[in-house]
Amino acid sequence: MYVIVDIQGQQFKVQQGQKLFVHRINVEEGSEVEFEKVMLIDNEGDVTVGTPVIDGAKVVAEVLSHVQGDKVLVFKKKRRKGYQKLNGHRQQFSQIQVKEIIA
Numbered sequence: 001m002y003v004i005v006d007i008q009g010q011q012f013k014v015q016q017g018q019k020l021f022v023h024r025i026n027v028e029e030g031s032e033v034e035f036e037k038v039m040l041i042d043n044e045g046d047v048t049v050g051t052p053v054i055d056g057a058k059v060v061a062e063v064l065s066h067v068q069g070d071k072v073l074v075f076k077k078k079r080r081k082g083y084q085k086l087n088g089h090r091q092q093f094s095q096i097q098v099k100e101i102i103a
Contacts, residue, residue, distance in 0.1 A: 001015065001016065001041070001042065001043045001044065001101060002014065002015045002042050003015075003038050003039075003040060003041050003042070003057070003059060003101055004038070004039045004040040005035050005037060005038050005039065005059050006035070006037035006038075006039060006053075007022045007023075007035055007037075008022060008023050008025070010022070010023070011039065014059060014098050014101075015098065015101075016098055016099070016100065016101055017097070017098060017099075018097070018098050019064070019095060019096070019097045019098075020095070020096060020098075021067070021069075021093040021094070021095050021096075022093065022094055022096060023091070023092070023093065023094070024066060024092040024093060024094050025063060025094045025096070027063055028063070029063055029064065029065055029066065030062070030063065030064075031062070031063055032060060032061065032062050032063075032099070033060075033061055033062075033063060033096070034058050034059070034060050034061075035058060035059045035061065036053070036057070036058045037053050038050065038053060038054045038057035038058060038059060039052060039053055039054070040054075041054060041057060041101075041103050043103065048103075054103075056102075056103075057101075057102060057103050058102050059098060059100075059101055059102075060098075060099050060100040060101075060102065061096040061097060061098050061099060062096065062097050062099055063094055063095075063096055064094075064095045064096060064097055065094070065095045066092065066093070066094050066095075067092075067093050067094075067095060068090045068091070068092060068093070069090055069091040069092075069093050070090070071088050071089070071090050072088065072089050072090075072091075073086065073087070073088050074086070074087045074088070074089070075087075
């Protein structure tokens with residue numbers, strides 16, 4: 001069984017027990033969060049598609065940790081002008097584990 005769920009504007013395909021990284025969720029480590037924007041449920045071939053979401057369906061997950069992603073470097077240059085700009089960014093992520101899928 002898997003579901004397509006919207007977590008902070010991004011859609012993820014999740015299964016029970018799966019660990020994944022999402023954009024940082026402002027809750028403490030070890031606490032549970034619920035995501036109610038379930039868009040699709042596939043239960044061994046029985047597919048239910050929401051319009052746009054499925055009423056009563058939700059995904060319960062536990063926040064395992066908060067981490068920083070890899071550094072992404074943005075380099076800008078204009079040729080023959082002497083202009084160079086280097087900018088770096090590290091995105092904040094939360095690692096969650098799906099505990100339960102309620103259809």
